[in-house]
Amino acid sequence: MGKVVVVTSGKGGVGKTTSTAALGAVLAQSGKKVVLIDFDVGLRNLDLVMGAERRVVFDLVNVTQGQAKLAQALIRDKRVESLFLLPASQTRDKDALTEEGVAGVINALRDKFDYVLCDSPAGIERGAQLAMRFADEAVIVTNPEVSSVRDSDRIIGLLDSKTLKAEKGERVTKHVLVTRYDAGRAARGEMLSIDDVLEILSVPLLGIIPESQGVLRASNVGSPVTLNEPTNAAARAYADAAKRLEGEDVPMVTPVEKKGLLNRLLGRRVA
Amino acid sequence: MKLLDFFKRGGSAPVARERLQVLLAYERNNRNQPDLVAVLREEIIAVIAKHVQVNQDDVKITMDRGATTSTLEIDIHIPNAGIKAAAAI
Numbered sequence: 467m468g469k470v471v472v473v474t475s476g477k478g479g480v481g482k483t484t485s486t487a488a489l490g491a492v493l494a495q496s497g498k499k500v501v502l503i504d505f506d507v508g509l510r511n512l513d514l515v516m517g518a519e520r521r522v523v524f525d526l527v528n529v530t531q532g533q534a535k536l537a538q539a540l541i542r543d544k545r546v547e548s549l550f551l552l553p554a555s556q557t558r559d560k561d562a563l564t565e566e567g568v569a570g571v572i573n574a575l576r577d578k579f580d581y582v583l584c585d586s587p588a589g590i591e592r593g594a595q596l597a598m599r600f601a602d603e604a605v606i607v608t609n610p611e612v613s614s615v616r617d618s619d620r621i622i623g624l625l626d627s628k629t630l631k632a633e634k635g636e637r638v639t640k641h642v643l644v645t646r647y648d649a650g651r652a653a654r655g656e657m658l659s660i661d662d663v664l665e666i667l668s669v670p671l672l673g674i675i676p677e678s679q680g681v682l683r684a685s686n687v688g689s690p691v692t693l694n695e696p697t698n699a700a701a702r703a704y705a706d707a708a709k710r711l712e713g714e715d716v717p718m719v720t721p722v723e724k725k726g727l728l729n730r731l732l733g734r735r736v737a
Numbered sequence: 738m739k740l741l742d743f744f745k746r747g748g749s750a751p752v753a754r755e756r757l758q759v760l761l762a763y764e765r766n767n768r769n770q771p772d773l774v775a776v777l778r779e780e781i782i783a784v785i786a787k788h789v790q791v792n793q794d795d796v797k798i799t800m801d802r803g804a805t806t807s808t809l810e811i812d813i814h815i816p817n818a819g820i821k822a823a824a825a826i
């Protein structure tokens with residue numbers, strides 16, 4: 467039986483979709499069978515980040531409404547054999563997804579895959595709640611910034627009350643993934659520190675992903691950063707985070723500011 | 738980063754632009770009308786189902802949308818028994 471992991475945050479634009487793609491790709495590369503589900507109905511983007519946008523035939527809503535079989539809607543990644551995507555629908559009908567429909571899809575996928583990664587929409591409403599509903603674990607994507615941390619706190623509240631596990635008196639295993647971490651700004655004290663974030667949220671840390679131009683390049687070409695530039699700092703941080711999700715004990719490295727000579731003279735940061 | 742990409746550094750934005758143009762051209766066209774490929778898919782399968790019994794599980798559909806043309810591949814496994822059964826009708 468596979469693990470269902472929701473990638474969630476409350477706030478938009480913090481890196482949920484980027485993280486779902488990057489973590490899913492390394493897990494699959496290490497031999498796991500992985501499926502990524504885009505729950506952002508109406509505003510799908512995971513297909514673009516994965517470079518599968520031209521190949522979408524059916525979507526999650528089609529499957530839950532019986533217009534397509536699950537196997538027909540899954541798109542196999544062209545780079546990693548054991549990686550699949552179930553795209554979101556572009557429908558404007560926010561109620562197109564039902565809890566029963568989602569339960570059916572997740573239960574079927576849980577049987578066949580090692581990891582079912584659910585990319586949550588932003589917000590704390592129905593869509594975000596459906597994405598987390600059947601989760602065993604949660605990756606709470608947080609930027610070291612006040613509004614993101616506050617929204618993460620609200621999401622933690624929902625994970626502890628509105629999930630199936632919570633209703634059964636069990637617990638969703640929670641991890642905080644700090645993303646878009648800017649070492650320069652942290653050193654200058656302009657950003658919340660990792661310790662601040664962890665102390666406020668009191669959820670264990672899965673990883674620290676530095677702000678990196680490589681993430682933008684990867685999304686430009688439609689490839690998870692972990693596949694597109696495996697040696698990039700953000701990619702390596704995602705690879706470590708994936709190992710920790712697997713239960714491995716990998717030492718945590720806090721990104722430090724790297725300045726090349728030229729950049730130092732120009733006072734610019736490099737990523 | 739691949740070696741080739743290294744020499745084309747800064748070259749990911751044109752790729753992004755091209756991908757978006759293809760995608761948005763398609764999405765804008767389909768916003769207010771049924772998806773042509775979806776219509777084709779359904780009608781083709783309906784026609785085949787009239788003649789042979791097809792199991793939904795034996796239908797594999799893949800698509801690749803290009804800038805000027807798209808390909809729709811419908812791969813249907815037709816059991817020999819299915820042909821006989823339909824021919825007898």
Ligand SMILES: Nc1ncnc2c1ncn2[C@@H]1O[C@H](COP(=O)(O)OP(=O)(O)O)[C@@H](O)[C@H]1O
Pocket residue numbers: 475477478479480481482483484485588645646647675676677678679681682685700
């Ligand atoms: N570590 C990072 N470094 C630089 N840019 C990033 C990083 N993580 C995410 N981004 C950028 O931030 C934006 C929002 O990311 P996305 O994953 O779509 O967030 P969400 O799914 O939470 O809305 C995207 O443009 C993405 O490329």
Ligand SMILES: [Mg+2]
Pocket residue numbers: 482483484506511586587
């Ligand atoms: Mg997203």
